[in-house]
Amino acid sequence: MVVSRWLQPEALVWGGRLVRDVALAIAADGTCDAAAVPPPGATVERLPGKLLLPGLVNAHSHAFQRLLRGRTQAPGAGRAQDDFWTWRETMYRVAEALDPDGLAIASRQSFLEMAHAGITTVGEFHYLHHAPDGRPYEDPLELALRVIAAAREVGLRIHLLRVGYARPGFNAPPETRQRRFYDSHPDLFLAAISALEQRVRADPLVTVGAAPHSVRAVPRSWLEAVARARPSTVHMHVAEQPREVEACLAEHGRRPVEFLHEIGLLDERFTAVHAVHLARQEVSLLGRSSVCACPLTERDLGDGILPADGLAAAGTSLCIGTDGQSEIDPFGELRALEGHLRLQRGRRLALPSTGEGPDALARTLLEIGTHGGARSLGLDVGRLAPRRPADLCAVDLGHPALLGAPDDALLATVVFSGPASAVTDTWVQGERVLRGGRHALDEDSAREFTALCRRTFA
Amino acid sequence: MVVSRWLQPEALVWGGRLVRDVALAIAADGTCDAAAVPPPGATVERLPGKLLLPGLVNAHSHAFQRLLRGRTQAPGAGRAQDDFWTWRETMYRVAEALDPDGLAIASRQSFLEMAHAGITTVGEFHYLHHAPDGRPYEDPLELALRVIAAAREVGLRIHLLRVGYARPGFNAPPETRQRRFYDSHPDLFLAAISALEQRVRADPLVTVGAAPHSVRAVPRSWLEAVARARPSTVHMHVAEQPREVEACLAEHGRRPVEFLHEIGLLDERFTAVHAVHLARQEVSLLGRSSVCACPLTERDLGDGILPADGLAAAGTSLCIGTDGQSEIDPFGELRALEGHLRLQRGRRLALPSTGEGPDALARTLLEIGTHGGARSLGLDVGRLAPRRPADLCAVDLGHPALLGAPDDALLATVVFSGPASAVTDTWVQGERVLRGGRHALDEDSAREFTALCRRTFA
Numbered sequence: 001m002v003v004s005r006w007l008q009p010e011a012l013v014w015g016g017r018l019v020r021d022v023a024l025a026i027a028a029d030g031t032c033d034a035a036a037v038p039p040p041g042a043t044v045e046r047l048p049g050k051l052l053l054p055g056l057v058n059a060h061s062h063a064f065q066r067l068l069r070g071r072t073q074a075p076g077a078g079r080a081q082d083d084f085w086t087w088r089e090t091m092y093r094v095a096e097a098l099d100p101d102g103l104a105i106a107s108r109q110s111f112l113e114m115a116h117a118g119i120t121t122v123g124e125f126h127y128l129h130h131a132p133d134g135r136p137y138e139d140p141l142e143l144a145l146r147v148i149a150a151a152r153e154v155g156l157r158i159h160l161l162r163v164g165y166a167r168p169g170f171n172a173p174p175e176t177r178q179r180r181f182y183d184s185h186p187d188l189f190l191a192a193i194s195a196l197e198q199r200v201r202a203d204p205l206v207t208v209g210a211a212p213h214s215v216r217a218v219p220r221s222w223l224e225a226v227a228r229a230r231p232s233t234v235h236m237h238v239a240e241q242p243r244e245v246e247a248c249l250a251e252h253g254r255r256p257v258e259f260l261h262e263i264g265l266l267d268e269r270f271t272a273v274h275a276v277h278l279a280r281q282e283v284s285l286l287g288r289s290s291v292c293a294c295p296l297t298e299r300d301l302g303d304g305i306l307p308a309d310g311l312a313a314a315g316t317s318l319c320i321g322t323d324g325q326s327e328i329d330p331f332g333e334l335r336a337l338e339g340h341l342r343l344q345r346g347r348r349l350a351l352p353s354t355g356e357g358p359d360a361l362a363r364t365l366l367e368i369g370t371h372g373g374a375r376s377l378g379l380d381v382g383r384l385a386p387r388r389p390a391d392l393c394a395v396d397l398g399h400p401a402l403l404g405a406p407d408d409a410l411l412a413t414v415v416f417s418g419p420a421s422a423v424t425d426t427w428v429q430g431e432r433v434l435r436g437g438r439h440a441l442d443e444d445s446a447r448e449f450t451a452l453c454r455r456t457f458a
Numbered sequence: 459m460v461v462s463r464w465l466q467p468e469a470l471v472w473g474g475r476l477v478r479d480v481a482l483a484i485a486a487d488g489t490c491d492a493a494a495v496p497p498p499g500a501t502v503e504r505l506p507g508k509l510l511l512p513g514l515v516n517a518h519s520h521a522f523q524r525l526l527r528g529r530t531q532a533p534g535a536g537r538a539q540d541d542f543w544t545w546r547e548t549m550y551r552v553a554e555a556l557d558p559d560g561l562a563i564a565s566r567q568s569f570l571e572m573a574h575a576g577i578t579t580v581g582e583f584h585y586l587h588h589a590p591d592g593r594p595y596e597d598p599l600e601l602a603l604r605v606i607a608a609a610r611e612v613g614l615r616i617h618l619l620r621v622g623y624a625r626p627g628f629n630a631p632p633e634t635r636q637r638r639f640y641d642s643h644p645d646l647f648l649a650a651i652s653a654l655e656q657r658v659r660a661d662p663l664v665t666v667g668a669a670p671h672s673v674r675a676v677p678r679s680w681l682e683a684v685a686r687a688r689p690s691t692v693h694m695h696v697a698e699q700p701r702e703v704e705a706c707l708a709e710h711g712r713r714p715v716e717f718l719h720e721i722g723l724l725d726e727r728f729t730a731v732h733a734v735h736l737a738r739q740e741v742s743l744l745g746r747s748s749v750c751a752c753p754l755t756e757r758d759l760g761d762g763i764l765p766a767d768g769l770a771a772a773g774t775s776l777c778i779g780t781d782g783q784s785e786i787d788p789f790g791e792l793r794a795l796e797g798h799l800r801l802q803r804g805r806r807l808a809l810p811s812t813g814e815g816p817d818a819l820a821r822t823l824l825e826i827g828t829h830g831g832a833r834s835l836g837l838d839v840g841r842l843a844p845r846r847p848a849d850l851c852a853v854d855l856g857h858p859a860l861l862g863a864p865d866d867a868l869l870a871t872v873v874f875s876g877p878a879s880a881v882t883d884t885w886v887q888g889e890r891v892l893r894g895g896r897h898a899l900d901e902d903s904a905r906e907f908t909a910l911c912r913r914t915f916a
Contacts, residue, residue: 066862067862069862069863069871069874069875070816070863070864070867070868070870070871070874070875071816071864071867071870072806073807073816073819073820073867073870073873073874074807074811074814074815074816074817074818074819074820074867074870075807075811075818075819081805081807082805082806082807083804083805083806084806086806087806109858109861109862112858113858113859116858242804298801299794299797299798299800299801300797300800300806300874301800301806302800302801302803302804302805302806302808303801303804304801304804305801326874326875327859327875327877328859329877336757339757339758340757340798340801342757342758342759342760343756343757343760343761343762343763343798343801345760346541346700346760346761346762347539347540347541347760348530348540348541348542348544348545348758348759348760349531349532349533349539349540350760353532353533356532357532358528358529358531358532359532360532360533361531361532361533362531362532398904400567400570400571400574400900400904401571401785401786403567403904403907403908403911404524404525404527404567404907404908404910404911405527405528406528406529406911406915409528409529409531409532410528412528412529412531412532413527413528415531416527416528416531416758416784417527417528417784417785419785419787419877419878419879420877421877421879442858446856446858446861449861449862450861450862452862453861453862453864457864
């Protein structure tokens with residue numbers, strides 16, 4: 001393989017281990033080639049004081065929800081109590097208001113903030129499909145394609161999880177504000193996924209998966225259809241709120257994870273998003289699958305604390321997502337995943353570490369934030385190794401929050417104390433996305449997003 | 459009063475309310491004069507796109523613990539489990555190793571990071587008094603004065619909470635690593651506070667309070683001596699860990715807060731730091747006092763979740779502290795204070811808001827982070843109003859995390875989604891400390907702190 005160039009950081013996570021005094025060789029096709037001393041005459045970009053990590057993988061995003069930021073942190077008029085369900089009312093109002101341009105602008109701003117935070121791949125759980133009146137756009141894939149284009153314009157790799165949504169819930173009253181989400185039949189849902197795959201196949205940085213929204217939003221027949229179709233990835237919201245568990249028990253006589261097990265969905269292609277409210281037997285049923293934790297959103301929405309230690313012990317592959325975008329901060333998500341468990345368990349180092357040394361737990365968390373997400377999205381990213389995509393982020397070890405980081409605990413310092421603003425550079429498939437904390441789209445996107453906010457909430 | 463200059467931001471929190479289209483008048487003595495339209499010819503510094511807030515008050519800091527960052531996030535050799543107590547072992551090792559210069563350098567770096575995060579006042583809970591062998595320095599106030607000097611060099615206002623420490627615990631084995639903390643008699647502890655007050659009286663930005671460390675570290679006689687002496691502020695670690703509650707029950711037949719009530723300490727001058735493990739009756743006993751929450755540290759150490767909603771209902775004045783410095787992020791502390799309650803209660807907007815509108819809860823949280831801290835430290839800061847000190851911070855509303863913030867929910871966006879890096883400028887008593895995200899000491903402090911880390915952990 002022809003090595004086109006070298007990146008020479010202060011330290012590099014290569015094959016999951018921290019290495020120094022070597023550079024990363026990137027091949028012309030954007031994959032990693034080696035971590036080695038560059039030969040004389042090589043093209044070397046020096047990154048002094050930088051730590052190179054695999055790019056973070058954001059396995060669960062609703063990009064447009066960036067528009068909700070700051071707008072849901074006050075009691076609603078006449079409400080006895082605010083919770084997930086009252087938050088959803090505001091989200092529906094925003095979702096109703098967006099036209100294709102607005103969706104593209106909001107999504108792009110979200111993706112841009114992700115790039116600034118070291119994210120190189122996003123799993124976009126996309127549920128806005130149709131016009132506000134529920135009719136398909138002239139191109140029925142219009143909105144999905146606009147979201148994909150926004151991610152690609154920023155430079156991110158995207159796995160579009162095309163959502164299937166059938167109903168407001170079991171025995172729930174009609175909900176016209178969900179009209180933009182619905183397909184009238186599971187075959188149409190699956191056909192939309194296939195059609196989308198065709199439309200994006202020219203871009204190797206775009207892939208597509210299936211996301212039956214939740215046991216609330218789709219009936220048994222839809223899940224059986226998904227199980228038969230065997231898409232390469234299946235993501236579902238699972239057990240985010242106690243009310244969902246109760247409804248599932250009422251409809252199916254099973255708790256959500258038990259029910260999904262019965263359907264036959266819980267294999268290694270499956271990702272349960274949230275999975276906060278699990279009975280003990282459900283934890284073990286998830287041992288072959290992924291669970292996507294969104295701890296900053298779960299905190300914001302009062303969902304509860306993921307039993308991540310039990311899941312890890314059961315063999316579940318964990319990953320993270322920024323979900324509702326109240327913050328976009330993957331290191332923050334990772335330390336909240338571990339930290340919320342500490343609060344609940346009354347001890348430190350709650351998740352089991354693989355390996356030893358001062359960086360052991362941080363390495364485990366970083367694997368969750370990179371390789372775990374890649375597995376959930378069916379992608380070959382998340383680990384820097386020969387012939388793997390060079391999806392990278394650089395962290396400035398001179399950032400005030402990271403000064404004095406121990407040589408043998410750089411990862412612990414970054415994961416437990418590093419702000420998103422310590423990320424200065426990212427690359428996706430070897431292509432520079434963020435450079436020195438700047439992105440070429442920063443100003444345009446800021447202007448258009450600000451105008452969109454004014455227009456949407458006028 | 460002679461107005462010396464005006465600051466003209468995009469918006470300003472004045473008297474606890476958000477106002478626009480006015481500038482803040484700062485008098486020659488560094489106090490606020492008015493929020494008004496500047497007269498013709500006035501000296502006006504424009505701060506376009508900036509939100510001016512009262513400076514954040516960090517009511518509980520152990521500045522030198524910045525040295526621990528990244529060093530305690532891995533399982534200790536041979537340990538069955540990591541918790542607060544195993545973390546304390548590492549902290550003792552660092553505390554033992556510091557000489558006066560080292561303490562000054564570590565403290566200054568902490569204070570500098572605080573200035574970058576919008577903090578203008580620190581309450582430093584200072585427990586390192588003597589040489590490593592336990593003997594007083596030639597000047598017995600040496601270390602306290604070095605810490606104070608470090609804060610003043612950075613430009614912060616400091617309330618030095620001089621700690622009294624008598625013993626390793628009730629019926630606990632001797633602990634030589636605490637020798638640097640001990641006074642041999644409560645009168646010497648109180649005398650040290652008076653002596654320190656004398657030494658710092660020339661600087662109006664330095665004040666002193668009393669901090670009997672905890673019911674673990676001081677016996678009843680010490681607390682009775684403090685109650686008789688009636689210092690202007692009394693801070694104690696209270697009920698951070700279940701083991702402390704058990705020891706207090708064993709020694710005094712009372713839970714910690716019940717015991718402190720019996721001693722007569724729980725008036726408006728008292729601040730209980732942490733107060734995580736409270737029985738119901740203890741919550742109401744704290745109604746006249748302050749409670750300092752350190753939620754990011756309490757998460758890091760697995761302490762547990764403060765019943766802040768119950769305390770607020772009981773009338774307790776809440777404030778925040780960065781404590782162990784694993785992160786220095788006051789907005790992050792405030793949203794964790796509210797967020798951890800959400801996780802526990804399973805709903806949103808867990809703390810009661812005062813007032814109405816989209817900013818109501820954020821205003822409450824911001825009051826906790828400013829005025830609440832000022833009350834705890836016995837200072838007249840934390841609120842911008844006529845004749846109050848002009849201790850301010852400016853937040854860049856153009857920061858990517860804050861773009862599109864609603865006009866009526868600027869505070870909600872900052873408090874719930876703003877990173878510390880959105881703070882660009884601070885002023886203490888009208889004097890500029892941070893300018894455009896830069897501090898004059900950044901480079902020197904970084905170099906000296908990095909060298910100190912190498913030296914300390916070589």
